[in-house]
Amino acid sequence: MRRTRTGRLFVPPSPGESTRLGELLRRETVGGALLIGAAVLALAWSNSPWRGAYTALGAITVGPAALHLDLPLAAWASDGLLAIFFFVAGLELKREFVAGDLRDPARAVLPVAAAVGGMAVPAGLYLLVTLGDPAAVPGWAVPTATDIAFALAVLAVIGRGLPTALRTFLLTLAVVDDLIAITIIAVVYTEHLAVGPLLLALVPIALFGVLVQRRVRSWWLLLPLAVVAWALVHASGVHATVAGVLLGFTVPVIRRAPGDGPGLAEHFEHRWRPLSAGVAVPVFAFFAAGVSVADAGGWGALGDAVTLGVLVGLVAGKTVGVAGATWLVSRFTRAELDASLCWYDVLGLALLGGIGFTVSLLIGELAFGPGTPADDHVKTGVVAASVVATLLATLVLRLAARRRPVRARGDATDPAAGTESP
Template sequence: MRRTRTGRLFVPPSPGEASRLTELLRRETVGGALLIGAAVVALVWANTPWRESYTALGALTVGPSALHLDLPLSAWAADGLLAIFFFVAGLELKREFVAGDLREPSRALLPVAAAVGGMVVPAALYAVINHADPEALAGWAVPVATDIAFALAVLAVIGRGLPVALRTFLLTLAVVDDLIAITIIAVVYTDTLAVGPLLLALIPIALFGALVQRRVRSPWLLLPLALLAWALVHASGVHATVAGVLLGFTVPVIRRSPGDGPGLAEHFEHRWRPISAGVAVPVFAFFAAGVTVVGAGFASTLADPVTVGVVVGLVAGKAIGVTGATWLVQRFTRAQLDESLGRLDVLGLALLGGIGFTVSLLVGELAFGGGTAADDHVKIGVVAASVLAAALATLVLRLSARRRPAHPNGEGAREA
């Protein structure tokens, strides 16, 4: 115990309290609420008379200049903290490929096709709307991404009476969506590539992989290697969050010894998810979502082709792409939806895919540069589309739940 500057006695949280807090942060509804709350705070602050202080906070530069890591706080959030989110995403991706639905091609075909359709159609609609402006076309990838945390949080809130298969389908779709989005970030939005640092980054990544393959869990060994890998990837010109994905891919999923219990990937995911959901993603949302919408120019911003392209791509594009691809695969292959899912469920799930908050905001910054007018238009479009998609998905899925026949024993469908 110690005393604070005001003289009050500071009592650190007990292990039990800390454990309850981390368990709370692992809940999808809590992570989604923190994400939404951080974005709302940023939007409100950016539209008050004190908006300049919000801008100044994001522009505050910290970090060692000798290592070329003297970055604004907003960049630390996007490049640094978000790497934690992508590390957890990498763990989840590998777990799905090794031990989850993506392990069996027959089960993975429908959600994989839905994910591809839900990325191609939004990008195409955005490109059609912005075809006359080559600079605006740089943001074609903004509406392709689905926010796993946000979408699953909404489903967790509205999922009463809906089948568990709906969540499994959405999770698989979002995982594939993230994998493609990560690839786009690494390939499309790397302006200059320094091969030397990128090759050097393979050394700490390989050492990290060798240690975790031997089931080493010590943070004193793993964290320095992870930080070094992140710094070298950042120096290479590739977006630094890719380092988080690569490190996640090295972690083994299957237990070495037989018996019950989590593998190392699940163990790390369990440890790092509270930090990702409780700190990394909300802080990124706080610095990314604050855009000024007050003033005479707001109406013109809503009508701007970039804003329209993002909204149409995320809401209509996801709905058309996911439902269309699902229908085509069922029509021309033997793959079928889980028997508990109906057409309304697929439409509701497709609308949930239009919640593209975290990765869409990141792609907007990479495509147009933070603080530009086009980036502000992306932010407004992403926020508007995510809210609209969540509202429409809620209406459709609640309608589906009401139409669903009761379970023979009277309990109804299992909750998603």
């Protein structure tokens, strides 16, 4: 007997989510363009005759030594500025699971499954490629992250006609991906834990939470508490960006009817996302992405186990993990693709998941130490994977545009571009 299929995959977002997601997609796209520009500048400078000045700039030390916060500028970018990025990520995570479409188990199952597949398969392939090189093992988590800003910037160029449902899926997938990455950073890459500072950090975090629960928005009250919490988490040995996530989780999220004004989480996200996407992430990318090809071993670095592991993990692992998990959800829930899509769309989007820039570079630094040969090989692998994933995704999505069902061309207004799909 033929099975009756039930449900659809990649359905368009609910009406209450559409406007918010459209604005978010536009901001992430602009931030991704700045990120790409910062990375290109770093690569050009670090491979120019003036690369010594680039290295010296990142090594400039600033900060109070008495508080053990005399850090190089590169460390301030990864430990300090990225805390803003993770604060916004914490807000978005809570928003999606409390008031967004992820509160609905039927909608949540696909992005959660795809994110888990997009973590497990790349990590497994990395370990398989680096088998026999114990020194490479700490980098297993590098290819598990997807850079949503970078991916959406690429998608804005190569996927203008892509239906809305698939764009929002990429964004939702990245939200779950961020949660997994945050957990890995906090649990796996904390080598020396100082319990005292960590417990003390709970005090300013709790005070911050009490104030925001009472709808307090005064920066002169909240910002000092956030800075103290960040400094104590940094002193504890846990990566300081985790403080940003914890602070984001304390902000209340309320399900609001259409037409209601923004809540406190939306207020903070509106204020801090431009700083995160326009300053924090590009500055981090500028200091993290600069790797000298000559210093990393020339083109021979592409044959290094770490480089190959990252490259294979991001490009092949993300593609197999995300697309494979999507197929399994379709197979076992008897759901079929939305009428606006074909499986080439899914494959192209999975390839875009192989752009794992910001968090991948951060994990590489945590795994091997900034400036080490292995860290340079991570950077080489991440940059190469981002280029390869972009090129392959371009080819596949253009093929998908030709094969997409004709009735999909009037699908919906593209929230990222603000125009109807052609």
